[in-house]
Amino acid sequence: MTQGMTWTFTNKPAILSTGVIGGPFEKKSPFADLFDGCEDKLWMNEDSFEKANRHIIERAIDTVIGKMSLQPTAIDALLMGDLINQMTPTSLAARTLAAPYLGLFSACATSMQGLALSAALVDGGFCKTVLTGASSHNAAVEKQFRYPTEYGGQKPPSAQWTVTGSGVAIVGQETPQHPALAFIEKATIGKVIDRGTNDPFNMGAAMAPAATDVIDRHFQDTNQNPSDYDVIVTGDLALIGHRITEDLLNSKGWTFKEGQFLDCGKMMYVESAGVQAGASGPACSAMMIYSHFLNELKRGKIKKMLAVATGALLSPLTSQQSETIPSIAHAVALSGPTQNSPQGKEG
Amino acid sequence: MKKFRFGIAIVTILLLSGCALFEQVGPIQVVIHDDHQEMVSTIKKQLEEKSELYDTIVIAAEDNILVTYKVNHLNRFQMKSIEKTLNDWLEKEYPDEDFILSSDYKIFLESYLLFEEWDEGSLAVDEAEKKLEKIIELKKELT
Amino acid sequence: MKKQTASQKSYQDLVDVHDEKRPVLLNCIKAFVVGGIICAIGQAVTVFFILFFPFTEQTAGNPTVAVMVFIAMLLTGFGVYDRLGQFAGAGSAVPVTGFGNSVISAAIEHRSEGYVLGVGGNMFKLAGSVIVFGVVAAFFLAIIKTLLIQWGVLG
Numbered sequence: 001m002t003q004g005m006t007w008t009f010t011n012k013p014a015i016l017s018t019g020v021i022g023g024p025f026e027k028k029s030p031f032a033d034l035f036d037g038c039e040d041k042l043w044m045n046e047d048s049f050e051k052a053n054r055h056i057i058e059r060a061i062d063t064v065i066g067k068m069s070l071q072p073t074a075i076d077a078l079l080m081g082d083l084i085n086q087m088t089p090t091s092l093a094a095r096t097l098a099a100p101y102l103g104l105f106s107a108c109a110t111s112m113q114g115l116a117l118s119a120a121l122v123d124g125g126f127c128k129t130v131l132t133g134a135s136s137h138n139a140a141v142e143k144q145f146r147y148p149t150e151y152g153g154q155k156p157p158s159a160q161w162t163v164t165g166s167g168v169a170i171v172g173q174e175t176p177q178h179p180a181l182a183f184i185e186k187a188t189i190g191k192v193i194d195r196g197t198n199d200p201f202n203m204g205a206a207m208a209p210a211a212t213d214v215i216d217r218h219f220q221d222t223n224q225n226p227s228d229y230d231v232i233v234t235g236d237l238a239l240i241g242h243r244i245t246e247d248l249l250n251s252k253g254w255t256f257k258e259g260q261f262l263d264c265g266k267m268m269y270v271e272s273a274g275v276q277a278g279a280s281g282p283a284c285s286a287m288m289i290y291s292h293f294l295n296e297l298k299r300g301k302i303k304k305m306l307a308v309a310t311g312a313l314l315s316p317l318t319s320q321q322s323e324t325i326p327s328i329a330h331a332v333a334l335s336g337p338t339q340n341s342p343q344g345k346e347g
Numbered sequence: 348m349k350k351f352r353f354g355i356a357i358v359t360i361l362l363l364s365g366c367a368l369f370e371q372v373g374p375i376q377v378v379i380h381d382d383h384q385e386m387v388s389t390i391k392k393q394l395e396e397k398s399e400l401y402d403t404i405v406i407a408a409e410d411n412i413l414v415t416y417k418v419n420h421l422n423r424f425q426m427k428s429i430e431k432t433l434n435d436w437l438e439k440e441y442p443d444e445d446f447i448l449s450s451d452y453k454i455f456l457e458s459y460l461l462f463e464e465w466d467e468g469s470l471a472v473d474e475a476e477k478k479l480e481k482i483i484e485l486k487k488e489l490t
Numbered sequence: 491m492k493k494q495t496a497s498q499k500s501y502q503d504l505v506d507v508h509d510e511k512r513p514v515l516l517n518c519i520k521a522f523v524v525g526g527i528i529c530a531i532g533q534a535v536t537v538f539f540i541l542f543f544p545f546t547e548q549t550a551g552n553p554t555v556a557v558m559v560f561i562a563m564l565l566t567g568f569g570v571y572d573r574l575g576q577f578a579g580a581g582s583a584v585p586v587t588g589f590g591n592s593v594i595s596a597a598i599e600h601r602s603e604g605y606v607l608g609v610g611g612n613m614f615k616l617a618g619s620v621i622v623f624g625v626v627a628a629f630f631l632a633i634i635k636t637l638l639i640q641w642g643v644l645g
Contacts (some may be wrong), residue, residue: 048602149600150566151581151616152575152591154517157510196498197505205505243508274576277510453546488549 004221009132013122014180015115015334016129016170018290019064021056023138023164024249026287029268035165036063042139044166053082053137056304058096060133060166068170068178075099076127080168081110081117082135082282084144090134099131107237107311108207110134110191111286112165112330115185115307118171119332131155133168138282143322145200145316158202160238163268163274167286169294179337182297185304186333188218192313194326200314204241204265204277206325207310211237211246214329215308219254222333226256228301233293235309235329236265238278264288285309297336304335359361375404377462379475383407386441404458408479413447414417415455424452429464449486457482521581524574528585532558555586562590567598592616 002008022038032038038058044052057080067070078097080090081104094101105112113144114132120209121127141162147153174180193210211234219225226232237245242263246256268279268289289307296302310329319325368461374395376387378379387407394403394414399422406413414433437446447453461478464470470478494502535557539550565571571591575582582588592614600612614621638644 050602138553143599146617148590148595150569150571150572150595150598152566152571152595154576154579154583158513194492195501195504202505202509205509208505209501239509240510244504247504247508292614451547453540453544453550456540485544485546488546 003186003223004187004217005121006186006221007120008186009123009184009220009267011125012169012174012180013099013119013184014174015182015290015294016172016174017064017068017186018167018169018178018294019060019062019067019133020287020291021060021063021165023056025138025161025269025273026163026165030269030270031288031306033293034295034325035287036060036067036098036291038271039164042137044091044336048141049137049140050089052086052289053140054092054283056137056164056166057082057090057093057133057135057168060135060168061093061097061131061284064131064168064170067091070129070170071287071292072097072099074129075131077102077118077121077130079104079114079121079130079132081105082161083107084137084140084208084226088346089137089140095320097131104134104255105330106309107313108134108280108285108312109309109328110282111289111306112187112191112309112332115169115171115184115332116330118169119184119187122173124173126310127172129170131170133166134282134286135166136162136174136283138162138164138281141198141281145314155276156201156245157205157276158240159276160198160203160236160265160278160280161269161273162281163284163287165278165287167283167288167290179290181294182334182336183337184332187220188214188221188331190214190329190331192297192326193300195325196324198319198322198324200319200325202240202279203236203312203325203327204238205239205244206312206314207237207296207327207329208241208248209246210253210327210329211241211245211308211310214331215306216246216252216254218331218333219308226254226260229304229306229333231260231261231293231296232244232260233262233264233308234254235263235307235311236278236280237263237278237310238265240277241310242266267279267285282309282311285320288332297334299303300336302336304333307332307334361472375462376403377406377458377475379406379408379465379472379479380382380459383412385445387412389440390437394433397429397433399425402455404455404462406458406461406479409477411447411479411483413449413454413458413479413483415449415451415458416448417452417455418429445484447486451486454482454486457485517579520577521584522580524578524581525585526581528558528582528587531561532585558585558587559590562587563594566591566594569596589617589620592620 020035022035027038044055046052046055078094078099078101081087082090087103104110104113111134118130118132121130130254142149190210193213195208195209264285265278268284269275308329308331312325312327314325374391376391378384378387382421387405390405399419400416401419402417404415465475506610536550537555539553596615597609597613600608
């Protein structure tokens, strides 16, 4: 079922379990207690950063499968992605798992792209158990998109720190053994938006219009407004992009209460961590949403949330050829288990 | 951190103490061949009059005369022209002699060492000449 | 850069309102201090070579550069130089240690692709342009100087 261009799921696809693994730097995150684990070293005992990225994906997948005590063969589809060369870390991790695999790329919006598609697959009855997620590795991304990790170039205050980590979730129908952590209600798929910024050190500004567009369309399609959600959380807009987005949304007539409009990139690290504007990377939104926000939904602290992951679709080549940065955002509406659950108070 | 600072202090003291590189030692003249005595004195006097220079050593051997000097810090930009005017003056006064001019600290240092040894009297004439040759060779080295 | 359309311009204006600018003056001061410290260390190394080895002021430059690059190599390998770079900016990039850092960081980064194609092929990924344009600039300056001497403008 669709309203405008927003998908509304009727068969209650749910997030059943999550696996969130961080890197050594993410250990210092204020939300580190909610992660399932953190690696001690950036190398993770592998001989390249790309292999380390694969390792962290595998570890997150193992965690989530272990939590649900599933057989790896029970996974009907694997929908994942990352940032490194043709998504090889994810593809190689998928080789290990040997499940039907769809590689996804929406840069840092991959997490919500995967969640929306998984929900659609489950809702349509094509799959029972779908594993979705996203990952990134700071040093591997730096190597590909910017300068060598040890290069002493100065980053401007608008630069963002790519998260090392991986966040995965299993989407399926709720069962008594596996109660839902959250239900996936709606999803709005973003359009590629380009407002002509071309500074690769200011991704927040590039992604803000895409986030604005998808949030605006979501509210219009579903006849909702910000007060229908307890929180609206964006992926990795960070300090500058988040302020721009709020401004743009205000000008479209959507206003937010204090503490209602949040950003994973701003929350991931403490302010003194030396990460300039904040965190970024596919893992940023995946880790925060699959740990902190799902936990809040489960505990009933928030009942409904709109998760918007944002991605800048640039490559090192396009930015060197002074192409502007196109960006995308996907929105997924989640609701807590107590509200909609058949065994819940209302049911 | 404390150890580090201590280390730096030691190194600085070692570098700065008792070394002709950083303190004024001249003006000095070394005359290996007696017949140059008068000329060396004149050159020395001429050098002392120049306000841009603050420390000079003049060494005269049979056919080479080495003139080294230190240039005041603020005049170091004019080093080339100082050397040129000095050279012109020397060529004009003593057209028959070969002069080697240098404002290089290393040449100055080596010249000072040569002077010290000569002063002690532990150096024979031909040894001193050889040392001077070496200093001149060092001066001519460019890379 | 392509010409901006009106809507791009208006968005850029909005970005500029929220953007955090680089603190240029503070960066300059930091760069001056750190760059000065690096150069002072370099001077100390030069003095060391003059005092204890047969190098003149002219010739002590080369071993000094080698030592400074070596120090930069160690700092890069221990992961200190990139932090220094973030603090000091141009202060640590302009002295020869910055050049060393750009070579060595690229070499470390591409070690996983093997020694020939990885380290050898990518070592000068960042520093290559410095060498290319340095040589080109030197070539043209030499031509200009030669011509000026030929024409008797320079002595």
